[in-house]
Amino acid sequence: MVDLPKQNALNLSEVPKPTLHNYLPQGNEALHQHLLGLAGKVRNSALPAHERMIHLWGASGSGKSHLLFAYSKEAPEQNGIFLSPTSSDMAWQQAIQGLEEARLSCVACDDTQLLNTDQQAWLFRIHNLIKDQNQSVLLTASDQAPTYLDIREDLRTRLGWACVYRVKELSDPEKVLAIEQAALARGMNLSADVAPWLLHHFHRDMPSLMSLIEALDIYSLETKRAVTLPLVKQLLQEKSG
Secondary structure (H helix, E strand, O other), X not given: OOOOOHHHOOOOOOOOOXXXXXXXXXXXXHHHHHHHHHHHHHHHOOOOHHHOXXXXXXXXXXXXXXXXXXXXHOOHHHOEEEEOOOOOHHHHHHHHHHXXXXXXXXXXXXXXHXXXXXHHHHHHHHHHHHHOOOOOEEEEEEOOOHHHOOOOHHHHHHHHHOEEEEOOOOOHHHHHHHHHHHHHHOOOOOOOOHHHHHHHHOOOOHHHHHHHXXXXXXXXXXXXXXXXXXXXHHHHHHHHO
């Protein structure tokens, strides 16, 4: 059995860290460009509040959490914070204090439909603080459009006041196309059965799939073999072993 090259010491069982650049934007190009351009604009000018507040909604698996986490960690000066219904009370209080002291450039809050009463009150406070500032961003997400959220009315209204984007999940054919395009961009020619097979036998999220494409690129060069289904299975077998 061929030893895996050292460069390919990637743990394929782990989901790669979300970034704005390993997000596949098909169907969500406007949202992706908004986030990519926002950091520089916030750093260099005072933007109106409605341009600094973005609410994402869509089905589970559509990439909302990926985008919120990625932007909060890539915020100017890396001083963003990511919150969710499972965050500690201390984390919420730290977010509020950070905004009051003008130390945070971004607050991201995921799964707003699941926030408890206290968390809804804290998010309401966060919204008001960011609205009154010139250089902070608020990103929120939910499984439904703000209009239909079962949360306190004043918070629901404020979330709906933001730039609201429906996040579209990639269909299987779109994922296959994205995998094949990513491979071609690396100069790889996948056999036709590789991408469909991966969707049924590997992690279905795009960051993990892109990570595997990177590993396959290195592995095929080291072993001097074309990227065929047997090569993919061999790589995955060796990594799982």
